Amino acid sequence: MNDKSKTSTPTNPRFRLLADSMLGRLARWLRLMGYDTTYAATLPDHQIAAQARAEGRIVLTRDRELARRKGIRALLIDSQILESQIQEVVSVLGLPATDLEPRCPQCNASLLQTTADAVRTRVPAHVLEKHQHFCRCSECDKIYWRGSHWQNVELLIAQVLENQDRAEDDNENQSGTIANATE
Secondary structure, three states, X not given: OEOOOXXXXXXXXXXXXXXXXXXXXXXXXXXXXXXXXXXXXXXXXXXXXXXXXXXXXXEEEOOHHHHOOOOOEEEEOOOOOHXXXXXXXXXXXOOOOOOOOOEOOXXXXXXXXXXXXXXXXXXXXXXXXXXXXXXXXXXXXXXXXXXXXXHHHHXXXXXXXXXXXXXXXXXXXXXXXXXXXXX
């Protein structure tokens, strides 16, 4: 499924990404980190390139041929391991501003703060007992809260950031760059 970018709030073009079919899991995690990341699950390369050009997005791919395609900016992701993939993106693009909120991991839309009363009929009772802060996706209407899984999300992101700091301090940051081919 090819989801369209849901950008109801302005985003830094440096963080407008388009992940190809090989990087769906990475796309979801980048969304949680605040990166505006469209996922092109079923598009052929020429349509990915056209969408990236039209929307001003950087293509994230493991496909060397796609990364070399003329007329797009692309970041070739070398690793197959999620943590390393996130590290590759962060080391080249940097981090989104700290005021950027996570985006919907399903559809990439903005998440809106909502109240427990507003979601009372949509979440299990035990969740309402334990949590007071909820978000609702502005597009697909899915409800999110920081459950026990969120600790794992925060831990992974903290590890990536720690590795990034260590790489910068050691001047070992020799990762990829964004290819900017022209027609």
